[in-house]
Amino acid sequence: MQAFLDGCAKSVLEGDADAAEKLAREALDKKYPPFEVIEMGFVKGIKEVGRLWEDGTLFLPELVMGAEAMKRAMAVLHPALAKSGARPKSLGHVVIGTIEGDIHDIGKTLVATMLSANGFEITDLGADVPVVKFVDEVEARGAGCIAVSALLTTTMSGQRRVVDELKKRSLKGKVKVMVGGAPCSDEWAREIGADGYAGDAVAAVSLAQSLMGSRD
Amino acid sequence: MQKHDFLETIKRRVVLFDGGMGSMLIAAGLTQREIPEAWVLSKSEKIGEVHAAYLEAGAEIITTATFGASRLKLGASEAGKSLDAARVNEKGVEVARKALERSGKRERFVAGDIGPTGLFFPPVGALKADEARAAFREQAKALAAGGVDLFIIETMYDLREAVEALRAVKEVSNLPAVVTLTFDRKPRGFFTMMGDTTDKAVETLLKEGASVIGANCTLQSGDMIDLAEEFRFLTDAPLAFQPNAGRPVMEHGVAVYKQRPREFAADAVKIVAAGANAVGGCCGTTPEFIREVHATLIHGK
Numbered sequence: 001m002q003a004f005l006d007g008c009a010k011s012v013l014e015g016d017a018d019a020a021e022k023l024a025r026e027a028l029d030k031k032y033p034p035f036e037v038i039e040m041g042f043v044k045g046i047k048e049v050g051r052l053w054e055d056g057t058l059f060l061p062e063l064v065m066g067a068e069a070m071k072r073a074m075a076v077l078h079p080a081l082a083k084s085g086a087r088p089k090s091l092g093h094v095v096i097g098t099i100e101g102d103i104h105d106i107g108k109t110l111v112a113t114m115l116s117a118n119g120f121e122i123t124d125l126g127a128d129v130p131v132v133k134f135v136d137e138v139e140a141r142g143a144g145c146i147a148v149s150a151l152l153t154t155t156m157s158g159q160r161r162v163v164d165e166l167k168k169r170s171l172k173g174k175v176k177v178m179v180g181g182a183p184c185s186d187e188w189a190r191e192i193g194a195d196g197y198a199g200d201a202v203a204a205v206s207l208a209q210s211l212m213g214s215r216d
Numbered sequence: 217m218q219k220h221d222f223l224e225t226i227k228r229r230v231v232l233f234d235g236g237m238g239s240m241l242i243a244a245g246l247t248q249r250e251i252p253e254a255w256v257l258s259k260s261e262k263i264g265e266v267h268a269a270y271l272e273a274g275a276e277i278i279t280t281a282t283f284g285a286s287r288l289k290l291g292a293s294e295a296g297k298s299l300d301a302a303r304v305n306e307k308g309v310e311v312a313r314k315a316l317e318r319s320g321k322r323e324r325f326v327a328g329d330i331g332p333t334g335l336f337f338p339p340v341g342a343l344k345a346d347e348a349r350a351a352f353r354e355q356a357k358a359l360a361a362g363g364v365d366l367f368i369i370e371t372m373y374d375l376r377e378a379v380e381a382l383r384a385v386k387e388v389s390n391l392p393a394v395v396t397l398t399f400d401r402k403p404r405g406f407f408t409m410m411g412d413t414t415d416k417a418v419e420t421l422l423k424e425g426a427s428v429i430g431a432n433c434t435l436q437s438g439d440m441i442d443l444a445e446e447f448r449f450l451t452d453a454p455l456a457f458q459p460n461a462g463r464p465v466m467e468h469g470v471a472v473y474k475q476r477p478r479e480f481a482a483d484a485v486k487i488v489a490a491g492a493n494a495v496g497g498c499c500g501t502t503p504e505f506i507r508e509v510h511a512t513l514i515h516g517k
Contacts, residue, residue, distance in 0.1 A: 015339075056402025059411030064340045101248040103293045106336065128294065153464065154248040183464055 001032065005041040008073070012045025013052075015065025017072045024076035034081040038074070046070045046117050050202035063110065063201070070117035091118075092212040093143035095134060097125030098181075099158035104151035107181060107201075111147060114201040115208055131161045138175050144212050147204065148194075150181040159184070160192035167193075176211040180204060222277075222325050222366045223392050223427055226454050226493050230513060233277045233327075233458055233496020234270035235506050241266065241281075251295045253285045256308045263308070267315035273503035274510030276324050277496070278316065279368060280308040282359065283331035288343075288351040292334055301351075302358040309362025327368040327394065328359030330381050337376055340410075345380055352384035360389040368394040370458070371433045371498075373409040375417055382424050392427035394456055394494075398434045399443060406431075406443050414443070418450045432458035433498040436475065437483030441490055448491025455492050459483070461500030473500025477508035484509045 004027070011020040020042065027037040049066035052058040058066075094115055098108045105127045116122045123141055125133060134146050146166075150156040159179045166172045177194040189197035195211050198204035225231055241252050244262045256263055267278045285304040290296035305328070312326045333351060335343040356367065367385045372378035378395055385393045397417055399406040406414055421429045429451075431443055440459035447455050462475030484495045497505045 056404050056407065059407065060409050061339050061411065068339065103334070105334075106340070152248070154242060185465075 004030075004032070005037065005044075008037060008041030009045035009048065012042050012066050012069045012073070013048050015049075015062055015069055017065070017069040020069035020073040021076055024073040028076065028080055034077045034084055038077055038081070042070055042073045042077075043118070046114075050114070050205070054200065054202050060106075060110075064113065067110075067113040067117040071113070074117070074119075091120050091209060092145060093121040093123070093141060094145045094147055094208060094212075095123045095125065095138045095141065095143045096147040096149075097129035097134060098127035098149040098151070099155050099162070100128055100130045101158065102150055102152050102155035103127045104149065104181070107151065108147075108149035110201040111149070111180060111198070111204040114205050115147075118205045118209075120208060120212075131158055131165050134162050135165045135169060135171065135175075139169070139171070143175070145176040145178065145208060147178045147180065147208070150179070150184065152181075153183045156181065156183050156188070159188075159194065163193045178204065178207055178211065221323075223454075225276075225323065225325075226428060230488050230492070231276050231494040232274060232506065232510055232513070233456065233494055234267075234275035234279055235497035235501030235503065236461075236499050237263075237266055237279065237281050237283070239500060240269070240502065249295060251284060251293060252281045253283075253290060253304050253308075254295055254299060256281050256285070256304050256311060257299065260307065260311045263311050264315045264318075267312050268319060269503040270506055271315065271319040271321055271324065273507035275496070275503075275506050277327050277366075277368075277494070278312050278324070279327045279329045280305075280312050280359065280362075280364070281329070282308040282355070283329045283370070284334075286330065286333055286351045286355045288333035288335055288348070289331065301354060305355050305358035306362040309359055309364050313363055325365040326363070327366050328356070328362070328364035330355055330359070330367060330369045330385070331371050332373060332377055337374060343377075345376070348377055348380040349384050352381040353387055356381075356385045357388045360391065364391065366392040366394060366427075368396070370394075370396045370398075372397045375408065375410065375412040375420055378417075379420060379424055382421065382426055386425055393425070394428040394430070395421050395426040396430045396432040396456055396458065399431050400434050401439050401442075406446065414446050415450055418447060418453075422451065422453055426453075428454040428456050428494065430456035430458075430492070430494075432456075432496075433460060435459050436462045437480050437487070441483060441486045444487045444490035444492050454494070456494035456496070457487050457492050458496040458498045459487075460498045461505060464500065475500070477502075477505045478512075480505050481508035481512040485512050488513065 112124045198207045287301040369381040437459040461473040
């Protein structure tokens with residue numbers, strides 16, 4: 001079993017989506033507990049990818065491929081997980097997008113991919129998203145968190161307006177807001193009343209976990 | 217007109233590039249709903265004023281405001297969608313040439329600016345090599361038709377995309393091409409976002425026929441000194457570096473580049489000492505920075 005789990009982790013670490021999917025199916029055939037396969041196998045792989053990315057050993061292509069492998073394995077295991085009665089570790093629903101006036105997509109997409117690979121439900125609104133749309137979507141979907149990306153010093157004020165819109169609708173506090181993007185910082189998050197700042201996709205996962213962990 | 221002697225000049229002595237364009241235009245009233253490329257057509261006098269300010273500060277190469285004027289990049293934004301890429305590029309050169317003529321300065325050059333498409337090759341995105349090449353070819357053709365003296369392909373985060381842009385330039389023109397990637401400093405050294413190393417970048421770009429290679433953006437001037445040393449260790453080819461004015465910090469909700477022109481200029485001299493044949497500034501730099509670099513390069517200190 002341990003060798004099998006190591007293989008699962010390795011498939012994600014190597015960004016081999018086909019292998020990851022095949023291992024996930026094999027786990028079902030062999031009736032391995034899906035929760036364990038995810039937590040002790042694939043998740044270990046994606047965590048290692050994240051660690052190696054943060055220390056500059058892996059780069060964007062490897063990160064994306066690792067997350068893709070993770071997603072493919074999860075797609076196979078998720079239905080079985082729900083059936084098994086083990087509580088799927090869905091940490092909550094995040095509505096994510098790049099703020100209006102800003103077309104920078106990649107950082108946001110990366111965060112969305114990593115959040116999804118780590119078990120969050122994601123609604124990705126894309127780039128150039130109006131302030132109101134973030135809050136409309138979070139209300140419509142009953143999501144617990146908004147992640148707003150801004151890559152330009154000229155568009156980051158939109159992040160503040162997202163927080164203000166939540167206040168206006170009395171959702172502040174109930175819905176968490178996390179911000180990211182080159183010009184942002186912890187200080188900026190505090191100043192605008194957001195719940196946190198993440199400097200990269202890996203940090204965004206930790207932040208989302210700590211912000212939404214208490215909801216379950 | 218001195219059309220072809222940019223390469224001779226850069227082999228003979230250090231050449232000074234200009235500084236940032238975007239923040240100058242924001243100061244001149246560019247709103248977040250607009251892009252510099254649109255101003256090339258609608259408010260070309262504002263673009264011309266920035267060129268003039270850099271020439272007056274001592275810049276010898278002025279860079280057209282066409283960084284984001286490839287069809288792929290323009291097509292990705294609301295503000296750029298309706299713009300005719302070829303027209304923006306031709307007009308961008310015309311504006312720079314006019315500013316140069318008006319300045320009356322000699323031995324100055326207009327560099328046709330080509331930036332990344334903003335799209336990504338697999339596995340990150342779905343950009344295809346021939347698609348990128350075609351967009352760059354169209355942009356390079358228009359820049360050449362407008363009458364640039366050289367091309368600068370810059371801020372490339374993927375070596376593959378830089379190569380497509382360089383090949384496109386070489387398909388339509390014999391003019392020199394400066395190619396600078398953007399590197400970040402990691403614990404294990406300098407890498408592009410895609411993980412390209414300096415030695416791979418140097419080898420590939422020279423093999424593909426770049427006249428001048430180097431780096432711009434992302435790094436502040438202090439880190440750029442080390443990167444310049446690394447490049448010089450790897451090659452004898454002409455090198456160009458254009459760092460940012462430090463890292464932006466937030467002040468009262470506004471991003472500010474805190475580095476002062478004098479400090480930047482002191483580092484620019486060290487970048488030259490490390491082996492650069494050309495220096496200039498990227499994000500956060502202004503004509504004051506270029507003026508200071510110019511003075512420091514001449515007078516030392």
